[in-house]
Amino acid sequence: MLTPPGQSVLEAAYRKHSEYVFGVCLKFAGGDRAWALDRAHDVFIRLHDNLPSLRLDDDLRPWLRKVAVNECLLDLRRSERRRRLLGLFGFAPETSAMNDLGPERAHELSRDVVALDRALGTLPAKERMLLGLMYFEGESLTDAAALIGVSKGQASKLHKRALEALRQRGAWEGEP
Amino acid sequence: MSQRLESADEARERLARARMTEREHAELWARIEDDARQRGARRWLLPAAIAGAAVAAALALWLVPSEPAAPAAERASDPCAVDPSARTLRVAERCEAKAVQIDGDEWRLEQGAEVARVESGARVERGRVRFTVRPRKQPGDRAFIVAVSHAQIRVIGTVFTIEQRAEGGSVHVTEGTIELSWPDGAKQRVSAGESATWPRVQPAPAPEALAAPAPEAHAPDAGARRPTARAVDLDAALDRLLVLRSQKRFGEAVTLLRGTLAQKGLSATQRERLSYEIGLALEADGAPSCAHWAKHGRAFMSPRRTALVQKKLKACQRDE
Numbered sequence: 001m002l003t004p005p006g007q008s009v010l011e012a013a014y015r016k017h018s019e020y021v022f023g024v025c026l027k028f029a030g031g032d033r034a035w036a037l038d039r040a041h042d043v044f045i046r047l048h049d050n051l052p053s054l055r056l057d058d059d060l061r062p063w064l065r066k067v068a069v070n071e072c073l074l075d076l077r078r079s080e081r082r083r084r085l086l087g088l089f090g091f092a093p094e095t096s097a098m099n100d101l102g103p104e105r106a107h108e109l110s111r112d113v114v115a116l117d118r119a120l121g122t123l124p125a126k127e128r129m130l131l132g133l134m135y136f137e138g139e140s141l142t143d144a145a146a147l148i149g150v151s152k153g154q155a156s157k158l159h160k161r162a163l164e165a166l167r168q169r170g171a172w173e174g175e176p
Numbered sequence: 177m178s179q180r181l182e183s184a185d186e187a188r189e190r191l192a193r194a195r196m197t198e199r200e201h202a203e204l205w206a207r208i209e210d211d212a213r214q215r216g217a218r219r220w221l222l223p224a225a226i227a228g229a230a231v232a233a234a235l236a237l238w239l240v241p242s243e244p245a246a247p248a249a250e251r252a253s254d255p256c257a258v259d260p261s262a263r264t265l266r267v268a269e270r271c272e273a274k275a276v277q278i279d280g281d282e283w284r285l286e287q288g289a290e291v292a293r294v295e296s297g298a299r300v301e302r303g304r305v306r307f308t309v310r311p312r313k314q315p316g317d318r319a320f321i322v323a324v325s326h327a328q329i330r331v332i333g334t335v336f337t338i339e340q341r342a343e344g345g346s347v348h349v350t351e352g353t354i355e356l357s358w359p360d361g362a363k364q365r366v367s368a369g370e371s372a373t374w375p376r377v378q379p380a381p382a383p384e385a386l387a388a389p390a391p392e393a394h395a396p397d398a399g400a401r402r403p404t405a406r407a408v409d410l411d412a413a414l415d416r417l418l419v420l421r422s423q424k425r426f427g428e429a430v431t432l433l434r435g436t437l438a439q440k441g442l443s444a445t446q447r448e449r450l451s452y453e454i455g456l457a458l459e460a461d462g463a464p465s466c467a468h469w470a471k472h473g474r475a476f477m478s479p480r481r482t483a484l485v486q487k488k489l490k491a492c493q494r495d496e
Contacts, residue, residue: 008272008287010212014205019195026194032418037200041207048212113180116187135184136191166181 010048013060018044020061022066027136028072028129031123035075042071069129069147076125121165125164130155197416202346202371206337210350244447258285266290267303281320282308297331299323306337326374330355334368346373370425410436410446417453426461430454448476455488466492 022040029036046067047060054063116135120128126148133144145155182190195205210328262436267285268273275284283291289303292404297320298307309320309331313349324340334352339345347354348371356364356372366372402491413436420429437450451472469492473485 009207010208011286014208018201022196023191023194027191033200033416034418037204041204041211044208045211045215048208048215092253110393113182113186115190116182116184117191119181136188 009051009056010044010091011112013047014044017060017064023062024065024068024137025072026132027117028069028132029117030128031118032121039068039071039075042075043068046071066147069133073129073148074135075124076128107171120162123162123165126150127158127165131162131166134159198344198346198373199371202337202339202348202373203369206348206350206371209337262293264290264292264301280310282306284308294323296321297323300338300340302340302342304337304339306335307331308335324374326359326376328357330357344374346371410442421457421460424460426457427463429457430461430463433457444476448472451476459488459492464492 004020018040018175021043022036025036025039026033029039043064047054047064054060093168117132120131123131129148132146133139133147137144139147140157141155145152148155150158189458189471256268256274258267258274258276260276265276265283265285267287267289269288271287273284273286278293283298284306285291286304286306287380288302291305292299292301296318298305298339300322307320307322312319322338324338324345326344329336329338329347331352331354334354335350336347336352336354337350338347338360347356347366349366349368351368353365353367356366356374357365358376364372365387413432416432417429420426420432433450433454437447437454442450451468455465455468455472458468466489467487469485473482473489
């Protein structure tokens with residue numbers, strides 16, 4: 001059973017910050033709301049586990065944001081490992097939200113604009129997080145690199161590679 | 177048709193507007209609450225057992241010769257106590273959540289919650305209340321009914337949480353199934369893991385040309401009054417569709433898609449896309465889809481799609 005004070009603090013934090021946390025997670029979700037909701041859940045469970053060691057008088061948002069970025073990156077990397085493992089055993093890899101639509105159905109969407117976050121959803125975990133942090137969260141390359149745990153040089157390479165992949169997919173998104 | 181990649185500014189602006197729906201809020205908080213409670217219980221299990229045993233031993237030594245305390249007097253001295261025999265049960269904002277046992281059921285009232293006892297069960301006036309209702313299986317057992325602002329909830333034996341606010345509310349079912357009865361007599365079943373909100377948002381029925389042959393199982397509100405058309409938000413509908421598909425709630429997906437398709441202002445291609453999705457959702461739900469694919473084929477004779485739809489039609493005729 002939860003201790004009553006812990007429960008009320010968690011609930012108060014949820015009421016105050018849940019939209020913010022969901023918004024952060026959605027930026028890395030590749031258009032998959034259910035995934036963003038799952039990550040928001042993970043963030044608040046981490047908050048619950050860390051309540052005794054947190055200074056609750058301080059603004060929780062920076063802490064929640066850092067945890068949200070970590071949880072998103074961790075889950076994306078888990079998915080990547082699972083896909084690689086399945087590939088080794090000859091199973092079809094899991095599809096991302098964008099691939100799930102398929103070229104047929106993406107075309108049928110009849111949108112003349114392809115959502116950028118869905119396009120990012122087709123990139124590997126670190127590239128997706130890096131671009132999400134830079135373009136949606138307004139982080140500099142240096143800060144985004146620190147948040148995902150890579151050097152600035154490596155981040156620069158990831159950035160270049162991700163943009164190239166998006167450019168190629170941009171051509172793919174056009175009329176087949 | 178050519179497509180371009182959305183600019184970072186456009187995407188940032190669109191994502192900044194994204195909000196959770198009431199239902200998503202209710203589901204997410206219920207999951208967090210359940211998981212946090214389980215983790216809390218695991219974390220404190222061993223220390224609590226040791227401390228409990230020590231306290232029990234000390235109390236046994238100290239209390240045996242003394243007179244028993246008067247519980248009523250203790251309750252009277254506690255301003256946050258909830259009297260289970262009272263007509264209206266309430267927990268003040270400054271008090272912690274309280275659980276009370278009533279006729280074998282547990283009512284857990286969160287801070288600021290208020291529930292009235294009525295003959296058929298309970299009426300949630302405001303706040304969040306979690307009900308753990310014992311199974312009603314004995315002869316003469318009456319179903320437990322909870323009244324909320326815009327509906328009644330009939331329960332046979334289950335666990336669910338109600339949140340009642342001034343303008344509406346929501347229910348999230350943890351175990352079993354409940355049945356929501358709306359004022360117009362329509363009923364809606366909500367099973368474990370699902371949520372419902374009120375006031376009810378009624379999806380518009382699909383136009384004649386695209387109505388599928390057996391919509392009753394998927395559209396409990398079909399035949400109810402037609403809501404006025406609102407602005408089409410195809411993005412939101414498709415986002416919601418992704419969630420429903422990931423949770424394999426294909427019946428609800430069909431209802432959502434039919435409601436979206438009935439909106440005005442859709443382009444022909446958008447209508448084709450939605451109709452196509454209805455066919456896929458019907459197939460995934462194991463519902464008859466032949467009539468839908470046939471109508472889809474007649475309505476959208478684009479050469480690019482014809483072969484695909486013919487293939488679907490052949491497959492469903494074989495299955496049905």
